[in-house]
Amino acid sequence: MQPINSKTLVFIHGLFMNPKSWEPWKRYFEARGYTCYVPPYPYHKGEPADLRKKPHAALGDLSLLNVLDGLSAYIDQLPKKNPILIGHSMGALLVQQLIAINKGVAGICINSAPPQGITSFKWSFIKANLPTINPLKGNTVCLPSVKWFHHAFCNTMTLDETKLEYDKYVVPESRNIPRSSTGAEGKVDFNLPHAPLLFIAGEKDQIIPSSLNKKNYKAYKDKNSRRDFMQFKDRTHYICCQHNWEEVAAFVAVWMNSLH
Helix, strand or coil: CCCCCCCEEEEECCCCCCHHHHHHHHHHHHCCCCEEECCCCCCCCCCHHHHHHCCCCCHHHCCHHHHHHHHHHHHHCCCCCCCEEEEECHHHHHHHHHHHCCCCCEEEEECCCCCCCCCCCCHHHHHHHHHHHCHHHCCCCECCCHHHHHHHCCCCCCHHHHHHHHHHHCCCECCHHHHHHCCHHHCCCCCCCCCCEEEEEECCCCCCCHHHHHHHHHCCCCCCCCEEEEEECCCCCCCCCCCCHHHHHHHHHHHHHCCC
C-alpha cells in the first residue's frame, strides 16, 4: 500500500441529520491540522429547527443516487484532490460507494447503512427502519418523533436527554433515500480492489446492529486491499454525538496516521 498523507477530510452525514451534526468533529480535526468539508445532501442545508418547520417541497423525491451524484460533483471541485472520507450511517454507505469510484484515498464508515444484499433479521433493525421506508407513506417527507429517535439513535439516553439532541440536530428526511439504498442504487461491488476502509460499529446500535456492520465489512473480497473493523462498547447509533465521542474521533485519527 502506498503511504497516504492527505490532510483533507470530507464528512458525510446520515439520514435525519445535516452538516451541523459534524461540527464538533470538524473542530476536533481542524485543531489537528486537517482541512475539513461538510457538504449537505440536497435540501438539507440550514438550521435543523427551521427545516423541521418548513421542509423543502422537493425533499420527498430525493433518492440515494441523487445524493451520491451531488457528493461526487462536490468532491471533484475541491481545491485539493484525494480527500479522506468519513461518513455516518447512510453517509457511511455513501463513503463505500464513493471509494468504489475513486473519489477518496481512504474511507471511515461509522455505523454504515447496509449496501444492497446485506441485511439483518434482528427485530430492532426492522422496528427502527420500517417507519421510515413504509411504502404506504408514498413520497411524503418523514419527520420522526422524539420517541422513535430515542429508540433508533439514543437508546442508552433518557427521553429528556434525547429531546435535547433531537431539537439540536434532527431534520426531516426523504423516505426514498433508504428505500432506494436497498435496490440497485445501494449496490457496492465487493470484488473490486479498494482504498483503505475502516468500519466502526456501536455495540448497542439498534437501527444498524454491530453484526450488520461486521457482515458489511466481511463482504469485501480483495485480499490486497486494507480494511479494518472496530466495535465500541456501549455506543449506539448516536456514536458521533454521544457522550465521549472524542474517543471515537481519536481512534479515527490514529487509524489515519497508520496510513502514512
